[in-house]
Amino acid sequence: MTRKTLLAVGLGLLLAASAGAQTLDEVLAKNYEARGGLDRLTSVETAKITGTMTMGPGIEAPFTWYWKRPNKLRVEFKIQGQTGIQAYDGTTGWMYMPFMGKTEPEKMPDDLLSSVEDQADFEGALVNWKAKGNQVELEGKENVEGTDAYKLKVTHKSGGVDYVYLDAEYYLEIKTDSSRTIRGQEVESETSIGDYKEVDGLMIPFSMTSKVKGAPSEQTITFKTVELGVPLDDSIFAMPAPDATVGPVEQPSN
Numbered sequence: 001m002t003r004k005t006l007l008a009v010g011l012g013l014l015l016a017a018s019a020g021a022q023t024l025d026e027v028l029a030k031n032y033e034a035r036g037g038l039d040r041l042t043s044v045e046t047a048k049i050t051g052t053m054t055m056g057p058g059i060e061a062p063f064t065w066y067w068k069r070p071n072k073l074r075v076e077f078k079i080q081g082q083t084g085i086q087a088y089d090g091t092t093g094w095m096y097m098p099f100m101g102k103t104e105p106e107k108m109p110d111d112l113l114s115s116v117e118d119q120a121d122f123e124g125a126l127v128n129w130k131a132k133g134n135q136v137e138l139e140g141k142e143n144v145e146g147t148d149a150y151k152l153k154v155t156h157k158s159g160g161v162d163y164v165y166l167d168a169e170y171y172l173e174i175k176t177d178s179s180r181t182i183r184g185q186e187v188e189s190e191t192s193i194g195d196y197k198e199v200d201g202l203m204i205p206f207s208m209t210s211k212v213k214g215a216p217s218e219q220t221i222t223f224k225t226v227e228l229g230v231p232l233d234d235s236i237f238a239m240p241a242p243d244a245t246v247g248p249v250e251q252p253s254n
Contacts, residue, residue, distance in 0.1 A: 133157030
């Protein structure tokens, strides 16, 4: 084989590889489409989700998760017969933990608030990421437990970093590796994501299993119901006055 032939073959392989490569914008566009489309993702105004958190052998906590645009979040969970609350009204994060001896709601510590702010973004950090002040980089492909996946590095406005893995065939998220600073220490965690179901035109994962890297225990979150467009009053996200009665939300569903 002549040098010219070798060069031609090499150039052909290079062009083929370039043609098969995806840009960040192309990968994100296919992710939006796979999830139900950008218009549908950004049209959701409220959501109510019920399910269970499994935090160890025999430890299950039923929860109800409320979300309202823009960036309002309230999570209620029951442990030992008592209802705990973590909430964010778009500015202030607060929590109520009666099973820890806390008799009144209190503001969240900054490290927990940063995490809750990220969770309050219903459509996720990949949607309208520039406007949200996030940074997203495509770092190529990796094999995730036998599945080829695009690896995206997401640096949140808050400073937290996630590595998001999108199935290279279906473009849905299957895993996230996260790094957060908690009480002055960097904590790395990993979350496996799956059991996608269609809800009102959106593909939503109904199962997420997380653990701190290197730790033996893990937490599994399983959705039971997902309702979109439910009526939610802004007041349920606001921090109650110190002498107010704190309890679960009673909201009508569609």
